[in-house]
Amino acid sequence: MTTAQPSEKLALPEGVEPIINDFSITVGTVNGSGSQTSNTTLMRAIFKMGVPVEGKNLFPSNIQGLPTWFTIRVSKDGYLARREEHEIVVAMNPASFARDVADVLPGGVLFYDDSIRLAIGRDDITVYPMPVKKLAKASGAPSSLRNYVANMVYVGVLAQMLGIDLDKIRFALDFHFKGKEKPIALNMGVVEAAAQWAAENLEKKDPYMVAPMDKTEGYIMTDGNVAAALGSIYGGVQFVGWYPITPASSLAETLNEYLPKLRKDKDGKHTFAVVQAEDELAAIGMAIGAGWAGLRSMTSTSGPGVSLMTEFIGLAYAAEVPVVIWNVARVGPSTGLPTRTGQGDLTMLFFLGHGDTNNAILIPANPTEAFEFGWKAFDIAERLQAPVFVLSDLDLGMNQWMTKPFQYPDQPMDRGKILWEDDLETFAEKFKMEWGRYVDVDGDGIPYRTVPGNRHPRSAYFTRGTGHDDYARYSEDPENWEHLQNRIKQKFQVARELMPLPVVYETEGGAEIGLIGFGTTEDAILEARDQLMAAGIPTDFMRVRSLPCSHHLDDFVKNHKRVYVVELNRDGQLHQILTMHLPGQAEKMVSVAHIDGLPMTARWVREQIMAQEAK
Amino acid sequence: MTTAQPSEKLALPEGVEPIINDFSITVGTVNGSGSQTSNTTLMRAIFKMGVPVEGKNLFPSNIQGLPTWFTIRVSKDGYLARREEHEIVVAMNPASFARDVADVLPGGVLFYDDSIRLAIGRDDITVYPMPVKKLAKASGAPSSLRNYVANMVYVGVLAQMLGIDLDKIRFALDFHFKGKEKPIALNMGVVEAAAQWAAENLEKKDPYMVAPMDKTEGYIMTDGNVAAALGSIYGGVQFVGWYPITPASSLAETLNEYLPKLRKDKDGKHTFAVVQAEDELAAIGMAIGAGWAGLRSMTSTSGPGVSLMTEFIGLAYAAEVPVVIWNVARVGPSTGLPTRTGQGDLTMLFFLGHGDTNNAILIPANPTEAFEFGWKAFDIAERLQAPVFVLSDLDLGMNQWMTKPFQYPDQPMDRGKILWEDDLETFAEKFKMEWGRYVDVDGDGIPYRTVPGNRHPRSAYFTRGTGHDDYARYSEDPENWEHLQNRIKQKFQVARELMPLPVVYETEGGAEIGLIGFGTTEDAILEARDQLMAAGIPTDFMRVRSLPCSHHLDDFVKNHKRVYVVELNRDGQLHQILTMHLPGQAEKMVSVAHIDGLPMTARWVREQIMAQEAK
């Protein structure tokens, strides 16, 4: 079947230079109205045309009826960070209409539902009204679905006016509705009718166009929570204790979706358990119990959940229990902005709990990495016998990213130092010493552990969060305590070698200025780097992927004259941690930090650094 | 009534130089055996003789039957820190006998219960057996009390052998038993009989003696939990939510003891409520509710409790609710060493909670200060509209300290910016703006608040941990969020000016080396300072009494060439915080830190610094 290729028919007015594959579309709708389907359909169609694209969903913390925005960045150069500028705005919501109109860049385009009878009052933009209600009605959709299909109108109109292939849209709908004929036909009908209407009634006056490229080959689109869940499954997850919380819920829900498919035994029994706990205290408690008993065990939550887990994670740290904790961060403190993104939990994870503690943290920047860290986190946790955090965020967890396909693990599972019956039999001979749960046989601070179910009569020990000696016997002895804490700290040094190394982007010929960042701000920083370069400021960029910091980071800081630590929080938390870590380099590190709930933009990074450099 | 003054009768053997008022006594007993009474009696008697003295109780985390030690430092020079050396050991417990014997310094003295039939095997110490069972039996005490009075035997023997006034002992017993004739007589009888027995049967061979001085005048003996409770009462505490936990329990229990006496109204009604909550989550929740509603409100807990309170304290931070949280610290992480002391919770309090947070912390070093910070904490919390921590520890909270009497508050209560009906009426006129809960009228980041019960029809507002605008309306707006968080951070700057200033001890003529410490390590650091001076290393010492740090601290660091930050934790937590706070000075600050559950000693401080200086 061939659909008309509207792009070919798209004629720009005389003298207008086309702007191809390089703009942002923002759609303002009402949440709970199904606009999510329309928006991802648009985005996916562009992706299938080979054009780099990414969507950021800006939604309120409620279920239905409030303004919500979806921004699609289309970038031939592959810049996928959020931009503050909106060339194309689709205004579907009377409540946010004024704001949406104001948001259009001069020279930009406004599409709007023509039933909104509010003043537009701008003559510096192109305006296209859309007969949304009429076309929705004409679709023949039952009235209960009328609102939903209404949002397909703008998909059709935009497809026509920007030159997005209708067959790519069909493809996207097919994907979304998992091949179900009826909804596909219904929605595609609306899209086609709307495109048709636009072709017949609207005259293209703006310069924006989508044209096919080949830049999305070898990529998939997915979100970080799906990636994390799948990565965990390929890491062999066996136990998940969780409690619903935005933006982490879909991580556990994805585990619930895939695990039964991928991990049934030949009798149809499950080789895993996912337990929705009564709260986060129980979720982490179960996960720690399972990790203690030798299961690959995890929980997923967000800031308030981590706060509640504080005491329990301290127990896992002290009793040396492997467990993986995903923090899909939203904006705190407190309930904060539950549907917004940020990087404000770094310090808390690093130091979590009373007493002296340090925790290992993995920080993915995109879904491919979320998948990778999903399985690696178990290896690291079992190797270190410690809780390991993975710090994601709402932007990564819930937005659709253009990302490399998931890579099958390239290393065998590392179950760490675990002993079964036979190992215990040969232990004394092999190591020339009696086994004890907390004896540091290898001198790396990591002892050998046994787990319940080991039937060897000398396998059992009593685990506790209180002071104990090498043989797990209760002890208040001062020397034992110091020995124990220092050994545990030593594991943190071992962690430096185990954790994923930072990623470095260097300017050819070297740069005086170093940038350091972590996680999902990568896109913004990379884009800013190009802009800075264009402004005559070459920089090198290191993206930290874990704490504690590897030695590469020490070198990077030492080898640069000024280092900007760029992050999405108020207090410059990584900057604080690096200052403590490298006091000798403290003066050269400059914090570039802010948080307002939105993903970082290149413009903000560039402006901050240029302002500093101008000093 | 006059009692014989054994000290006068105390004749030292020929050639032995007396060592007067300068040694440590350690008593090894079984816990739950009433030895606490004997030990404090000894200590108090020495105190009443005018000799500086302090006791450290080293007890296990159980109720009855395990080894426990009590160390009494007697110091004519007023050095009251723990010492590692024990000149005099009283061994009452067969289970710890070998260790107790080994602990006696060469040249020292061992008193022991002669029913312990274990080898002593030392000829470098003086040994005095005591017929404990016999004398206890002879006391005529009923058999149920026999074990308790047995411990009075060593009180009598030591009194005789060291020259401690028996009438001071009677005084101490009278105090302990609140004047109750019967137990006083019973115990005093044993003491006297034991002293008598010693006079008749033991020959003084060692040089240790207690002699009267006048160095305890103007001091009282008490513990930090009692002081904190009383300070809170004089600060006008109205609500206490608490949950039992060692070593904090006696703080709330003291509130329960004194409040009904001091704060009944004329009809016998209580102007306060102390609620034993079902757990720490509820304790802090109640305290925050009460603080929100305008009561002077507090909770007291220890590390595990603070961990559990993490989420709620973040709410108080975000919603700007005044509340005071006493953390009487024990040793973590996790359940750790519940009956041992340390300073391991500093970083956690400073950063507590997800998202960007900073908290104000008061850190008393002795009971007098615990009292003072007890009332001040409310003033600061209500002024800042924020949670305020007071970080005490087991050493301060549960040990008896020689301390200055409690000083009546020298400032009127500061209830902060609170508005009642009349204030609201005049607000607009006064400030030329409409009142809004979060409007920063004064430009100091601190808005004006109203509380429930205010009957003005415009007084009410809706409090939440989510984003909101200046008028307390829900908001997800990015600018609102950033504005809000930055304003809250500004309060932290205001706090620098409100908090108690550091205490400084300067060497005349100035010193190159600065020492920084906080809380209960003061005694050890002061003593070490004298020892360092004697070794030719003059130092200045600043004891930080609050975080955030005052400007004085910045200057102190700047004005010294090397600064040792001395603390009782593994990771050098204050050092970390100061490094972040003064990155420009980071290289000159050296961490001197360790934790083993015991109070710090001067020797350790001296050795650490000398070793560093030798580098």
Added chain:
Amino acid sequence: MATRTNRAGLTKQQYRGAPSTLCQGCGHNSIASQIIAAAYELDIVPENIVKFSGIGCSSKSPTYFLSRSFGFNGLHGRMPSLATGALLADVSLKGMGVSGDGDTASIGMGQFKYVVRRNLDMVYIVENNGVYGLTKGQFSATAEKGLTLKKQGTNPYMPVDICMEAVIGGASFVARSFAGDPKQVKELLKAAIQHKGLAIIDIISPCVSFNNREGSYHSYSWGKAHETPIHDISFVPSREEIILKEAFEPGEIKDVTLHDGSHILLKKLDRDYDPTSRVDAIQILDENYRNNLLLTGLIYINPGQPTLADIHNLPDYALNRLTEKDLRPSPETLEAINAQMF
């Protein structure tokens, strides 16, 4: 035409809140309306009420009524402790708490049981929809066994019975209602507000977005078809003569007198039910639970049970208005204490 006002001199408008941001048709919205109506009809001055909630769609709803009352939207599952501390500040204030089934019966189970035990003087409304609304439809603790939801599969557990938990936990007022029965909701609310002590009302309140499928326990349709009031309830404020009473046959009505002299009149329907008997309450709840019924009405009341403020021997004036002179004991007392220290 002058706007109508109640005896407090206020219009109904003055009892409203901000516009709801909940879904259209959500049961929680209709409960908010009844709260407004009850407070208006009881002539309560809004400043005398303090609102509390946890986190959830239900817990948002205090924004949507009584704007002139203070409110605290707390943490998930922790409304009870916040309310406990706050309400002791001024015992003349009445607490009005709104929570969800998740907020109360899963994460909040512990605090719920304890606020019941302490008999804090507040109305505690559970807007019970069997799911977590705000996080998009996971099973809550009150979901019925066998309930199948889109992403969640089938619930294998028996539901937590909030009323039973309250009764055996020592509550002094326990009721169950249905958001689809606004008249009963309103009368129960009035009685609960006037009751001195903790008044639990467990209101089945359908979630139209995630758990309103026909046949499901928490749906409108099932509720409408199955709700069975155990009596017809009317609240009669103390100032009114109980003329109503005369309209009934003897034996047909049960009259419960509250501490302020107001009355709850319970008109007998099918069964003879005595809400002042703990045994009866436990029995009817057990029956309801085992047979998945929706019996509504006032299940248990003990108007005389001491409240938390009574237990703490608090005065009837507001503690939060005390000043330094009441709060800081005299210098002499401290001298005496110093003298008593060793």
Added chain:
Amino acid sequence: MATRTNRAGLTKQQYRGAPSTLCQGCGHNSIASQIIAAAYELDIVPENIVKFSGIGCSSKSPTYFLSRSFGFNGLHGRMPSLATGALLADVSLKGMGVSGDGDTASIGMGQFKYVVRRNLDMVYIVENNGVYGLTKGQFSATAEKGLTLKKQGTNPYMPVDICMEAVIGGASFVARSFAGDPKQVKELLKAAIQHKGLAIIDIISPCVSFNNREGSYHSYSWGKAHETPIHDISFVPSREEIILKEAFEPGEIKDVTLHDGSHILLKKLDRDYDPTSRVDAIQILDENYRNNLLLTGLIYINPGQPTLADIHNLPDYALNRLTEKDLRPSPETLEAINAQMF
């Protein structure tokens, strides 16, 4: 003389733990002895048991029995969640949890209710002394109303009834006993261990240091004087013929068969009590609660209730022995997933 061994080939010594550090005479010590005796007599291999506890004197006691069993002394009030995760690792293991009244019924209320609801396969012993022992004698949630303690004043609250909480929370095995009745404790323990699912035993266990005053509910003397068994209980392992049965008159005995074929024989005493009836259980507990009685015995049992492992459709082999080949799906499956991603 050869040391006596049981059918597992073990001596009683091999069921012991480290020497107790609890107070002499503490009820918890006598319960530990009965756990040792029950496990020995049931011929259980200690490696098949996993011990759990929270924090408290009671929670220390797992150190004092079954040294050869793994154990986890967790956090205050959080034993249930730790056990839940751990016991799914190998369903052939039996959980043995020891908690206190504070640990279970105050800070632990939420997790307690939920482990009951999930019917985890473990014995859950509450060593109930009405106080917080380890923190030196504050009131716990189970302290009786009116109890006066030295530093604490008088308790104004009705006690939490742990058995009632368990029954209405959906427990499959609920019993109450008294540390001063070791024989009954032991028989109940045996039955609980063999029961498949969560078995709550609420054992009144006097704290000799802080709450053993004459006349107090949790004292030895009061318990000795007032304990009233509702039946005489004997546990008969599956391997034994039920010869005992024949010794009884018909109607005199009630026989409950467990999943493994073992039997609980309940000999009738004063009343005719049916522990398989939830209604009866609620009634007897309500009676016990209102009148401050100490009725002991097996209060409720439902041997057929599915356990958490059943609900999660777990296999009968140990999950924690699975290796990479079982745990990591094949590369092909990932290729398929990548292909399905957009």
